[in-house]
Amino acid sequence: MANFKKIEARKTQILKTAERFFGEKGFQETTISGIAKESKISEASIYEYFSTKEGLLFSVPTKNASELFKLMQFHLTLIRGAENKLRSIIYIFLSTNEENPNNASILMLILKHNKKFLNSEGHLEIKKGLKMIDEAIEEGILAGEFRNDINVYLTRSMIIGTIEHLVTSWLMTGRPESLVDLVDPLIDTIIAGIQATKKQITDMES
Amino acid sequence: MANFKKIEARKTQILKTAERFFGEKGFQETTISGIAKESKISEASIYEYFSTKEGLLFSVPTKNASELFKLMQFHLTLIRGAENKLRSIIYIFLSTNEENPNNASILMLILKHNKKFLNSEGHLEIKKGLKMIDEAIEEGILAGEFRNDINVYLTRSMIIGTIEHLVTSWLMTGRPESLVDLVDPLIDTIIAGIQATKKQITDMES
Amino acid sequence: MANFKKIEARKTQILKTAERFFGEKGFQETTISGIAKESKISEASIYEYFSTKEGLLFSVPTKNASELFKLMQFHLTLIRGAENKLRSIIYIFLSTNEENPNNASILMLILKHNKKFLNSEGHLEIKKGLKMIDEAIEEGILAGEFRNDINVYLTRSMIIGTIEHLVTSWLMTGRPESLVDLVDPLIDTIIAGIQATKKQITDMES
Amino acid sequence: MANFKKIEARKTQILKTAERFFGEKGFQETTISGIAKESKISEASIYEYFSTKEGLLFSVPTKNASELFKLMQFHLTLIRGAENKLRSIIYIFLSTNEENPNNASILMLILKHNKKFLNSEGHLEIKKGLKMIDEAIEEGILAGEFRNDINVYLTRSMIIGTIEHLVTSWLMTGRPESLVDLVDPLIDTIIAGIQATKKQITDMES
DNA sequence: CATGAATGAGCCTTCATTCAT
DNA sequence: AATGAATGAAGGCTCATTCAT
Numbered sequence: 001m002a003n004f005k006k007i008e009a010r011k012t013q014i015l016k017t018a019e020r021f022f023g024e025k026g027f028q029e030t031t032i033s034g035i036a037k038e039s040k041i042s043e044a045s046i047y048e049y050f051s052t053k054e055g056l057l058f059s060v061p062t063k064n065a066s067e068l069f070k071l072m073q074f075h076l077t078l079i080r081g082a083e084n085k086l087r088s089i090i091y092i093f094l095s096t097n098e099e100n101p102n103n104a105s106i107l108m109l110i111l112k113h114n115k116k117f118l119n120s121e122g123h124l125e126i127k128k129g130l131k132m133i134d135e136a137i138e139e140g141i142l143a144g145e146f147r148n149d150i151n152v153y154l155t156r157s158m159i160i161g162t163i164e165h166l167v168t169s170w171l172m173t174g175r176p177e178s179l180v181d182l183v184d185p186l187i188d189t190i191i192a193g194i195q196a197t198k199k200q201i202t203d204m205e206s
Numbered sequence: 207m208a209n210f211k212k213i214e215a216r217k218t219q220i221l222k223t224a225e226r227f228f229g230e231k232g233f234q235e236t237t238i239s240g241i242a243k244e245s246k247i248s249e250a251s252i253y254e255y256f257s258t259k260e261g262l263l264f265s266v267p268t269k270n271a272s273e274l275f276k277l278m279q280f281h282l283t284l285i286r287g288a289e290n291k292l293r294s295i296i297y298i299f300l301s302t303n304e305e306n307p308n309n310a311s312i313l314m315l316i317l318k319h320n321k322k323f324l325n326s327e328g329h330l331e332i333k334k335g336l337k338m339i340d341e342a343i344e345e346g347i348l349a350g351e352f353r354n355d356i357n358v359y360l361t362r363s364m365i366i367g368t369i370e371h372l373v374t375s376w377l378m379t380g381r382p383e384s385l386v387d388l389v390d391p392l393i394d395t396i397i398a399g400i401q402a403t404k405k406q407i408t409d410m411e412s
Numbered sequence: 413m414a415n416f417k418k419i420e421a422r423k424t425q426i427l428k429t430a431e432r433f434f435g436e437k438g439f440q441e442t443t444i445s446g447i448a449k450e451s452k453i454s455e456a457s458i459y460e461y462f463s464t465k466e467g468l469l470f471s472v473p474t475k476n477a478s479e480l481f482k483l484m485q486f487h488l489t490l491i492r493g494a495e496n497k498l499r500s501i502i503y504i505f506l507s508t509n510e511e512n513p514n515n516a517s518i519l520m521l522i523l524k525h526n527k528k529f530l531n532s533e534g535h536l537e538i539k540k541g542l543k544m545i546d547e548a549i550e551e552g553i554l555a556g557e558f559r560n561d562i563n564v565y566l567t568r569s570m571i572i573g574t575i576e577h578l579v580t581s582w583l584m585t586g587r588p589e590s591l592v593d594l595v596d597p598l599i600d601t602i603i604a605g606i607q608a609t610k611k612q613i614t615d616m617e618s
Numbered sequence: 619m620a621n622f623k624k625i626e627a628r629k630t631q632i633l634k635t636a637e638r639f640f641g642e643k644g645f646q647e648t649t650i651s652g653i654a655k656e657s658k659i660s661e662a663s664i665y666e667y668f669s670t671k672e673g674l675l676f677s678v679p680t681k682n683a684s685e686l687f688k689l690m691q692f693h694l695t696l697i698r699g700a701e702n703k704l705r706s707i708i709y710i711f712l713s714t715n716e717e718n719p720n721n722a723s724i725l726m727l728i729l730k731h732n733k734k735f736l737n738s739e740g741h742l743e744i745k746k747g748l749k750m751i752d753e754a755i756e757e758g759i760l761a762g763e764f765r766n767d768i769n770v771y772l773t774r775s776m777i778i779g780t781i782e783h784l785v786t787s788w789l790m791t792g793r794p795e796s797l798v799d800l801v802d803p804l805i806d807t808i809i810a811g812i813q814a815t816k817k818q819i820t821d822m823e824s
Numbered sequence: 825c826a827t828g829a830a831t832g833a834g835c836c837t838t839c840a841t842t843c844a845t
Numbered sequence: 846a847a848t849g850a851a852t853g854a855a856g857g858c859t860c861a862t863t864c865a866t
Contacts, residue, residue: 003849031835033836041852042852043836043853044838044851045850047837047838112378113232113315154388158371160371162367168318172324189399191399194399209825237861238860239859239860247826248828251825253863254825254826254827440646443839455849456847456849459841465840524786525790530791563807567807569780569783570776573784575779577776578775578779580730580731584733584736585736604811606811661857662858662859665859670857670858671857
């Protein structure tokens with residue numbers, strides 16, 4: 001028992017250091033040797049817990065994503081209305097990235113472009129998050145909140161694309177200073193673009 | 207003169223090969239040795255023309271971007287109306303990327319995440335393109351086509367972010383099959399999100 | 413007692429697996445970890461029973477050799493005539509190797525070239541086998557079966573060398589298909605080379 | 619030109635060191651780094667000339683073997699009689715090994731047991747040497763020097779096996795002190811084993 | 825100009841072995 | 846007695862880059 005906890009603590013220690021290194025320096029510039037020194041765990045031990053350097057990289061965001069989406073799911077059950085759901089999702093995405101820039105960096109700058117990761121189990125967790133967006137959009141269409149001629153894939157791509165762009169810009173250049181401040185104007189614009197117009201509503205009513 | 211032309215031809219030969227290699231294999235997986243062999247120009251000569259491997263990478267999209275934005279600028283002078291301008295810009299971005307996936311790959315998957323590039327001269331060309339979007343948006347606001355309360359930076363980020371996301375998805379997974387087919391629904395949604403509503407117009411009139 | 417037996421069983425289990433691994437993959441390619449997994453005994457336990465990886469290797473053939481030479485000794489006491497004894501020895505060597513290629517491989521391809529083994533206790537057993545050959549040759553000389561001018565060391569070297577070469581070829585390339593089929597032509601040639609000729613016999617008689 | 623010579627000199631320098639290291643320490647214990655330091659050529663340069671550590675190993679005896687067999691071929695054309703030819707072959711084999719123990723060690727203790735080598739081009743040279751033995755034996759049979767019922771493969775195996783055993787013993791234990799001293803008794807015994815007996819000759823005559 | 829040739833500098837990964845429990 | 850866990854130590858190999866010719 002105590003043993004299990006100790007090992008988990010060591011793994012966590014490695015993951016914590018790895019997150020910082022990968023996040024700050026990227027994959028190539030990060031060395032296992034560096035992570036080992038920093039986390040005061042031998043290189044060989046790192047390979048006890050993680051199969052390869054890339055395996056370690058993949059392990060960093062998986063846990064985070066897993067926890068995040070559980071949280072999201074919980075929140076979303078409490079929220080009524082597709083617009084509110086999208087607002088919440090966007091808020092969670094932006095705030096999570098803002099709070100955890102290294103993890104954001106790993107996801108946005110490294111893993112998003114790694115084909116192996118896109119086919120890995122770790123990516124499944126992330127796909128769940130995307131699905132929540134789809135579901136919120138579809139819910140909004142069904143409820144008449146959103147126009148019924150919008151393209152769900154495209155709409156999701158706009159939301160995700162914008163979030164990614166904002167986060168990436170923020171990571172790369174440091175501006176704008178706060179990501180979460182963008183939630184409201186962002187969601188307003190998006191909603192304006194997809195919401196059912198009064199005219200349309202009138203049409204439906206008639 | 208003949209000499210100058212010969213050298214230019216050799217440079218072009220290198221850039222052509224480099225574009226293919228970087229685009230298909232990424233930065234790390236591409237070797238100078240590989241480019242040298244493929245382009246039948248010695249490694250040492252590549253270093254005559256390009257300072258470093260990264261310098262070569264930076265040189266690939268510069269020329270392309272330069273030509274692209276000249277073309278865009280020319281087109282935009284002929285187009286009236288901010289909406290039409292945005293439509294045109296989005297069309298040119300998506301179609302250019304679709305026609306030239308290796309160049310797209312270099313920009314979207316490699317350079318976008320390279321701080322050194324973002325401060326390099328090559329990035330200036332790209333910034334010009336972004337500025338055109340800003341100008342179109344601002345023009346639309348001034349002309350009353352777009353709402354006057356929209357955030358230009360955010361709106362541009364939505365446009366760019368969506369384009370980047372679509373292109374990146376297309377590069378990484380092969381879907382959607384056609385990028386240019388998305389131009390119309392994309393611009394429709396965006397315009398719907400930012401255009402001045404009748405109600406707003408009425409408000410303004412009153 | 414039961415405990416002792418259990419330990420012996422575990423040792424045997426390890427040795428059995430080790431024989432297969434060393435025989436099939438060689439020394440370097442065999443890992444203690446592999447043997448541990450296969451024999452379902454922990455690596456640490458293997459080190460309880462065997463000092464080092466090399467110690468384990470040395471232990472594999474010792475038991476086999478020990479049993480073999482007891483068998484040979486028993487057989488030889490029943491056989492009359494040096495030629496018959498040599499025939500029997502060669503037959504036992506070839507057939508033993510053929511029946512147990514992994515053990516053959518360990519001896520022929522690994523241990524024969526290991527200076528440490530040649531000075532180890534395990535090698536003593538093998539030397540006993542060689543001594544039997546010497547004794548048979550000497551017996552043949554004394555009895556007048558073999559020429560009295562032959563070099564015992566050289567003759568034994570021929571016998572051993574040929575056996576080793578045949579076994580090694582068989583291990584490395586798979587031909588000839590059967591080793592024991594070679595016993596008769598082999599012994600015939602050897603005997604022809606060392607047996608006392610009629611002329612010599614006549615000389616001795618005169 | 620001068621360049622070519624310089625490179626050849628460097629290659630030779632590497633091969634010379636490699637021969638000593640591999641011969642004295644074996645394959646595993648030899649490191650490229652060690653060879654590099656000793657031969658005062660960078661590790662990277664060694665990899666310029668030789669693809670891998672194993673490739674370097676294979677290159678060591680190839681050149682030697684090639685020269686050796688040219689020499690043998692030349693000698694054999696001058697020699698009349700199968701017995702004399704075998705004597706010459708055995709002498710050359712034993713003396714060459716004795717003169718060049720490191721090369722002998724590489725061939726006898728390392729490469730003979732390396733399946734990759736046995737299928738490599740380097741091994742072809744060695745096979746040529748074996749074929750010379752076969753030819754001498756066959757010549758002897760046709761000429762009536764040797765019995766016509768002997769097995770060529772087996773006879774060659776005896777010759778090679780004995781040589782290998784003697785050389786290996788010499789390498790491993792230092793005995794016998796001189797290999798070439800064994801040529802005469804060795805060939806005498808072998809010849810006695812395979813030569814046509816007077817009786818046989820008489821039989822043939824009758 | 826053009827390049828053949830040389831190398832410095834690293835880094836991931838593997839395993840035999842040890843030791844506390 | 847048995848082992849899970851931890852690691853020290855090492856080594857092959859790759860490339861971007863330089864420089865003499």
